[in-house]
Structures are given as structure tokens and as C-alpha cells.
Amino acid sequence: xxxxxxxxxxxxxxxxxxxxxxxxxxxxxxxxxxxxxxxxxxxxxxxxxxxxxxxxxxxxxxxxxxxxxxxxxxxxxxxxxxxxxxxxxxxxxxxxxxxxxxxxxxxxxxxxxxxxxxxxxxxxxxxxxxxxxxxxxxxxxxxxxxxxxxxxxxxxxxxxxxxxxxxxxxxxxxxxxxxxxxxxxxxxxxxxxxxxxxxxxxxxxxxxxxxxxxxxxxxxxxxxxxxxxxxxxxxxxxxxxxxxxxxxxxxxxxxxxxxxxxxxxxx
Amino acid sequence: xxxxxxxxxxxxxxxxxxxxxxxxxxxxxxxxxxxxxxxxxxxxxxxxxxxxxxxxxxxxxxxxxxxxxxxxxxxxxxxxxxxxxxxxxxxxxxxxxxxxxxxxxxxxxxxxxxxxxxxxxxxxxxxxxxxxxxxxxxxxxxxxxxxxxxxxxxxxxxxxxxxxxxxxxxxxxxxxxxxxxxxxxxxxxxxxxxxxxxxxxxxxxxxxxxxxxxxxxxxxxxxxxxxxxxxxxxxxxxxxxxxxxxxxxxxxxxxxxxxxxxxxxxxxxxxxxxxxxxxxxxxxxxxxxxxxxxxxxxxxxx
Numbered sequence: 029x030x031x032x033x034x035x036x037x038x039x040x041x042x043x044x045x046x047x048x049x050x051x052x053x054x055x056x057x058x059x060x061x062x063x064x065x066x067x068x069x070x071x072x073x074x075x076x077x078x079x080x081x082x083x084x085x086x087x088x089x090x091x092x093x094x095x096x097x098x099x100x101x102x103x104x105x106x107x108x109x110x111x112x113x114x115x116x117x118x119x120x121x122x123x124x125x126x127x128x129x130x131x132x133x134x135x136x137x138x139x140x141x142x143x144x145x146x147x148x149x150x151x152x153x154x155x156x157x158x159x160x161x162x163x164x165x166x167x168x169x170x171x172x173x174x175x176x177x178x179x180x181x182x183x184x185x186x187x188x189x190x191x192x193x194x195x196x197x198x199x200x201x202x203x204x205x206x207x208x209x210x211x212x213x214x215x216x217x218x219x220x221x222x223x224x225x226x227x228x229x230x231x232x233x234x235x236x237x238x239x240x241x242x243x244x245x246x247x248x249x250x251x252x253x254x255x256x257x258x259x260x261x262x263x264x265x266x267x268x269x270x271x272x273x274x275x276x277x278x279x280x281x282x283x284x285x286x287x288x289x290x291x292x293x294x295x
Numbered sequence: 296x297x298x299x300x301x302x303x304x305x306x307x308x309x310x311x312x313x314x315x316x317x318x319x320x321x322x323x324x325x326x327x328x329x330x331x332x333x334x335x336x337x338x339x340x341x342x343x344x345x346x347x348x349x350x351x352x353x354x355x356x357x358x359x360x361x362x363x364x365x366x367x368x369x370x371x372x373x374x375x376x377x378x379x380x381x382x383x384x385x386x387x388x389x390x391x392x393x394x395x396x397x398x399x400x401x402x403x404x405x406x407x408x409x410x411x412x413x414x415x416x417x418x419x420x421x422x423x424x425x426x427x428x429x430x431x432x433x434x435x436x437x438x439x440x441x442x443x444x445x446x447x448x449x450x451x452x453x454x455x456x457x458x459x460x461x462x463x464x465x466x467x468x469x470x471x472x473x474x475x476x477x478x479x480x481x482x483x484x485x486x487x488x489x490x491x492x493x494x495x496x497x498x499x500x501x502x503x504x505x506x507x508x509x510x511x512x513x514x515x516x517x518x519x520x521x522x523x524x525x526x527x528x529x530x531x532x533x534x535x536x537x538x539x540x541x542x543x544x545x546x547x548x549x550x551x552x553x554x555x556x557x558x559x560x561x562x563x564x565x566x567x568x569x570x571x572x573x574x575x576x577x578x579x580x581x582x583x584x585x586x587x588x589x590x591x592x593x594x595x596x597x
Contacts, residue, residue, distance in 0.1 A: 031401035039389065132385040135351060136441070139379035140402040141371050291310075291352040294342070 032137070032150030036124065037157060044161055047116055051166040054112065058103045059173040065094060066179075096179045097260045100170075100186070105256035107230070109166060110193045114226050117159050117201025122218035124151040126208035129293050130215060144288045148209065152280060155201060163194035181260050189259035195272040199250045200226045202279035209283035211290050225249065250275065300449055300480035301325040301348065305357030308343050308504075317343045319504040320357065325482060325497075328475050332495035333484040340504040341484040342382060345453055348482070349379055361449055375403070378442035382453035382484070384434065388427035392420060392437045399441045411444045417466055431458040443470060450474065450481045456490050468494055520557040522578040526550055528571040535566045 037044070073094055092098040125148065128134040137147055167190030171183050204222035208215055229249025236246040246252045253268040306321040318340040325331045333341050346352045348359060350370035359366045361373045387395055396411060405411055415422055420436040421429070429437070435458040442450060450471075456464045471481060471494055485491050491498060492512070499509045524547065525531070531552045536544045541557040550573070556563055567575075 031398065035398045035401065039387065132381065132383075133387060135349070135379070135381055136386070136399070137402065138351065139349060139374060139377070140399065141374040142402055143371050289353060292346075294346070294352075 036154035113197030121204030303359035
């Protein structure tokens with residue numbers, strides 16, 4: 029199994045580096061202007077108050093958009109970081125096994141004495157490692173940038189928010205992984221359905237505080253259990269994180285059950 | 296069963312969403328040290344058989360064993376003894392040949408590390424170039440190296456010489472001989488009939504998922520049409536020759552005919568005895584002709 033992890037990471041080395049560069053660039057651009065924005069926060073909050081509550085909830089979960097926690101939540105952790113890491117996790121989830129199967133290189137691997145279970149486990153651990161590397165880089169860089177620009181949020185809370193954003197991204201990635209492991213849908217459908225699960229869930233979860241009947245369907249989706257401003261202020265109920273772990277475990281078990289005995293796609 | 300390398304009984308496969316069997320009750324028994332050729336037109340079931348043996352797809356019915364182990368339940372153990380080459384080999388284009396072989400070696404450490412380099416040298420494989428920059432023939436060499444590098448007891452090869460130049464084909468045949476001399480067995484699927492003729496001990500003909508017949512090369516040679524090029528002093532007795540049962544006659548020059556004869560030779564020599572013959576040559580067995588004859592005969596029976 030170790031060679032699968034090592035060589036999968038080796039194959040994705042340059043992609044990992046560019047994802048890290050991209051996310052660092054995003055965090056840098058977002059936070060470097062914080063001192064300027066902070067100096068105009070009173071004026072900006074006034075303008076922000078004009079926006080209807082329902083619309084506000086699409087891009088933040090706090091009423092004070094320009095406080096340290098409000099800014100960090102709305103600009104990085106509420107949507108963008110989970111979205112960026114989610115795109116990475118979904119594309120990985122759909123391609124780790126899906127691309128190998130589509131290109132038929134999976135036959136080269138399974139022609140060796142390695143079980144499908146180990147192949148699947150090796151690929152999923154490699155995917156986990158990629159998301160953790162990129163997620164970890166973004167969390168560390170965010171914490172450093174916050175210090176540099178004087179954005180005062182406890183480092184521990186930044187780490188916790190980053191960890192949960194990464195966990196949320198992983199829960200989206202395993203959905204794509206499961207759909208490709210099932211074999212019938214294919215990579216494109218894996219990406220599409222996982223993206224719909226992510227974005228649909230985000231919209232439902234965002235609107236559910238204003239539209240009461242959306243509260244129940246919103247509970248199916250991961251964004252319902254992710255509250256960045258609560259995380260950044262240390263008020264997050266970590267029992268919510270069980271949802272992410274449950275989704276990840278359930279999708280991996282379904283992937284394993286489906287993949288261990290099914291026909292590989294032909295060349 | 297001790298000397299049986301590959302065995303199958305009633306092995307069948309129906310793909311989901313289809314109402315026909317892609318492979319229909321295949322019974323195979325390939326001995327240790329044997330090179331078995333699997334011949335058939337496109338879609339006959341050759342690749343399905345290989346993919347079943349490799350446990351890439353699951354049988355609908357029947358069972359098969361490789362070296363006495365079940366292809367489904369003991370697949371991992373079987374792969375320790377098997378070298379596999381796919382028909383349209385897909386490699387990792389961004390890796391160099393060396394990186395790719397290192398990857399395969401990590402998954403299945405070779406018994407003798409130096410052997411990999413020896414093979415690369417024999418096949419003049421350039422391992423330092425990215426696979427995407429290699430020609431088809433050079434990619435095929437890498438494919439052969441990964442199949443042979445761990446010195447497997449069983450080789451399952453689909454179109455192994457595809458893209459190789461004649462020198463490399465020669466090298467491949469030598470390697471195959473060495474493998475079988477060391478007790479290895481080979482299951483080879485091919486469209487290249489000259490290649491099959493060259494390397495196989497026995498051939499199975501498959502069509503529409505059914506194994507129609509199996510024959511050793513010696514049996515094929517005995518039953519095959521023998522072709523003679525006969526030069527007469529004067530006009531060839533074409534009508535007499537054409538009247539011989541099982542004979543096909545073709546003029547090939549002034550005073551020269553090609554006679555292709557299936558069955559008894561004595562009627563031919565009776566005709567020749569009545570005429571002045573300047574020369575007679577027998578051509579080598581043409582498996583391609585046999586292959587076409589075989590399938591045409593089946594077609595006409597339909």
C-alpha cells in the first residue's frame with residue numbers, strides 16, 4: 029500500500045505545489061488589505077447594513093463583517109477556503125481511482141500482488157495527504173498573515189476553523205470518490221454530483237436561517253454543520269464535526285463494498 | 296492437475312445490460328511449459344478471457360484456476376506468479392521508463408534487480424525519456440519489461456509484439472523460449488498469425504464467445520492445406536489438377552502453377568507422374584490461410 033501512496037503523491041507533486049502557491053496567493057491578497065479596510069470599518073458596516081439579511085447570509089454568518097473575526101470569517105473561512113479546498117478534494121476524489129480506471133493504468137496496478145482493498149485505501153490515504161498538505165499550508169499561512177496585518181484572532185481558533193474547513197472539503201471529496209468507485213457514473217458525474225452536493229448544500233444551509241422550511245433538508249448537507257464565525261470565536265459545538273467524520277467513513281465503506289468485486293471499466 | 300498452469304471450466308461472462316454471453320462456457324487446460332495461442336476475430340471474447348483470468352472482471356458462471364489457485368478468491372497470490380501485458384498498453388505518460396519500472400518494482404519487488412537492467416539492455420529500451428515522448432514500439436518494450444521483470448511463472452500477453460521492429464520481435468521470441476525452458480507457461484492472444492505460428496505449441500480458436508476448437512501446431516500442420524509451386528515443361532494440366540479433391544489451382548507464370556491441397560497427396564502425384572515436371576517447391580504452413588479457412592468454413596455452415 030505504501031508504494032501506492034508514495035507514487036500517487038509523487039505523480040501529483042507539481043499539482044500540490046501549485047495548489048499551495050494559489051491558496052497562499054489568495055490568503056495574501058485577502059488579508060494584506062485588512063489594515064486599510066479596518067480603518068474604514070464604520071463606514072463599510074453602514075453600507076453593509078443596507079443589504080437584506082437573506083442576501084448577507086450567502087457570504088457571511090456574522091453581522092459584524094469588519095471585526096477581526098467577521099472579516100476572517102466572511103473573506104476566508106465562510107466560503108472561500110472550504111470552496112477552494114472542496115474543489116481540490118472533489119477533483120482528487122474523482123480522479124484518484126477514476127482517472128486510473130479511465131486510462132486503464134489501474135490494470136497495471138492490479139496486475140501486481142495488491143488487493144483492491146489496499147489499492148483503494150492507498151489511493152484514499154494519498155488523497156487525504158494532498159488535502160491535508162494544501163489545507164495545512166493555507167491554515168499556517170493564514171495564521172502568519174493575521175499576525176503580520178494585526179488581525180487579532182486566536183491562533184488556536186484559526187487552526188480549528190482551518191481544520192474544519194479541511195474536514196468539510198474531505199467530506200465533499202469522498203462523495204466524488206465514492207461515486208467513481210461505484211463505477212457506473214464515471215469521473216464527470218462524480219465531479220458534477222459532488223459539486224452539486226457542495227454548492228446546493230451551501231445555498232440551502234445559508235438560506236435556512238431565513239427560510240424555515242429549508243432547515244430540515246439543509247441538515248443533509250455539510251455546510252449546515254460548518255459555522256466559521258463560531259469556530260473563530262471559540263463557540264463551535266464540536267459535536268457537529270461528527271457529521272463530517274460519519275460522511276467520510278460511510279462513503280469510504282460504500283466505496284470499498286462496491287469496488288472490491290466489481291468489473292473494471294474496459295479499455 | 297499438478298502440471299496444469301491455467302485451467303477453466305464453464306467460464307462465462309455476460310456484461311451488465313447485454314443479453315448475450317461475451318464468453319460462453321470456456322473450458323481451458325494449459326500445461327506447464329506450454330505456449331498457448333488464443334486466436335479469434337475482434338469481439339470474439341479474447342480480451343474478456345484475459346480480463347477474467349486477471350480478475351479485472353468477475354465471471355458470470357464457471358470458474359478458473361491459475362497454478363491451482365482460484366482466479367477470484369486467490370487473485371493476489373496468483374499475481375505473484377503472473378506477468379501481464381495488455382493489448383493497448385496504457386502507461387503513465389509523465390513518468391520516465393525508469394520511474395515507471397521503479398513504481399512496478401515497489402509494488403512487486405523483482406527476484407533479481409539486475410535482471411531488470413539486463414532486460415532493458417536486451418530490448419534497447421530507453422528508460423530515461425518520458426513515456427509520452429516514446430514511440431509505440433518503445434512503449435511496448437517498457438510494457439514487456441514490466442511483464443517479465445519479476446520472472447513470472449505464467450505470462451498472460453495480449454498482442455505482445457505489436458509495434459516492435461523485427462529485431463526486437465526476435466529478441467522477444469528468444470525471451471519467451473527462455474521462459475518456457477525454465478518451466479514458464481504463456482497464454483497469448485494475438486491477431487498476428489505469423490507470430491502465433493512462430494511461438495505457440497497449441498492454438499485455441501474462439502468465436503462469438505465460444506472456444507470452437509483447439510489444435511496443436513503439429514495437428515494444424517497435418518490438417519492444413521499444403522501449397523506446392525510446380526513448374527511444368529510445357530503447359531500445366533490445369534483441368535486435371537483442379538479435378539483433384541480438395542485442390543485449388545492458380546496459374547503463377549508460364550508453365551507454373553500453385554496447387555493448394557487439403558487431404559491426400561497421392562492424387563496429385565498421380566497427375567504429376569503423367570506430365571514432365573521441371574520443379575516442385577513446398578511452401579511453409581500458412582496459419583493465416585488456415586485461420587481464414589477455418590472461419591469461412593464456419594460461416595458457410597451458418
